[in-house]
Amino acid sequence: MSELAANIEASNLQSMTIYDFPVGPYPTRVRIAIAEKNLQDKVRFEMVDLYKGEHKRPDFIEQKNYSGTLPVLELADGTLIAECTAITQYLDTLDGSPSLTGTSPLEQGTIHMMSKRAEIEMLDAISTYFHHGTPGLGPSVELYQNPEWGFRQRDKAVRGMHYFDKLLQRQSFIAGEKFSMADITVIGGLVFAAIVKLDVPQECEALLAWFERMKTRESVKSQPAFSG
Numbered sequence: 009m010s011e012l013a014a015n016i017e018a019s020n021l022q023s024m025t026i027y028d029f030p031v032g033p034y035p036t037r038v039r040i041a042i043a044e045k046n047l048q049d050k051v052r053f054e055m056v057d058l059y060k061g062e063h064k065r066p067d068f069i070e071q072k073n074y075s076g077t078l079p080v081l082e083l084a085d086g087t088l089i090a091e092c093t094a095i096t097q098y099l100d101t102l103d104g105s106p107s108l109t110g111t112s113p114l115e116q117g118t119i120h121m122m123s124k125r126a127e128i129e130m131l132d133a134i135s136t137y138f139h140h141g142t143p144g145l146g147p148s149v150e151l152y153q154n155p156e157w158g159f160r161q162r163d164k165a166v167r168g169m170h171y172f173d174k175l176l177q178r179q180s181f182i183a184g185e186k187f188s189m190a191d192i193t194v195i196g197g198l199v200f201a202a203i204v205k206l207d208v209p210q211e212c213e214a215l216l217a218w219f220e221r222m223k224t225r226e227s228v229k230s231q232p233a234f235s236g
């Protein structure tokens with residue numbers, strides 16, 4: 009990296025802003041990654057109130073994130089990065105020594121796959137249930153709801169819980185034998201499950217034991233979603 013590029017990178021590192029909803033499942037994913045990378049003193053959080061629909065305001069959509077979701081990372085030079093996986097990848101590789109997204113092609117591919125699978129089969133499915141099968145963020149934000157679709161996604165998420173339980177019967181973490189971004193994504197799913205009161209089936213003992221282990225990590229237990 010050239011000296012100029014390094015300085016830009018350094019200046020970006022000095023003041024990063026996360027547009028955030030502190031107890032939200034997706035923001036919690038990035039909060040955990042920030043804590044795992046010890047970047048807490050490099051980031052300021054700016055609350056965006058989902059229940060007031062601030063993330064759906066025209067100025068937020070236009071200036072921060074076309075998708076109207078949180079979290080969003082804003083760098084000192086105004087660069088915006090949305091999507092938890094992308095934000096985690098950026099933060100993880102900033103110091104040149106990734107610890108959450110993989111250090112080899114095989115690790116990177118496996119972690120990305122398992123994190124995406126955790127989104128598809130659990131986290132995003134529970135999010136859809138929240139928005140369509142419950143009052144969600146309230147009638148001023150949930151302008152269209154399809155309860156049947158929400159309930160189907162809820163059932164999909166429970167199947168996903170059984171999948172991850174079987175996986176954890178034969179390995180210690182979601183992407184293998186090391187903690188990674190994939191574990192953080194499943195943690196996000198279980199945070200959302202608690203919000204919508206969707207219990208993990210009691211027979212999913214390996215998943216429940218893994219979650220108890222995850223909650224002993226300082227990066228996890230220190231988050232507002234876990235501070236009760």
Ligand SMILES: N[C@@H](CCC(=O)N[C@@H](CS(=O)(=O)O)C(=O)NCC(=O)O)C(=O)O
Pocket residue numbers: 029031032033034035058063076077078079090091092093135145149
């Ligand atoms: N694919 C996006 C999804 C982000 C997302 O859905 N974030 C939630 C925040 S939270 O529910 O986890 O707190 C949101 O903005 N929801 C608002 C909405 O969907 O209207 C990502 O990975 O960042």
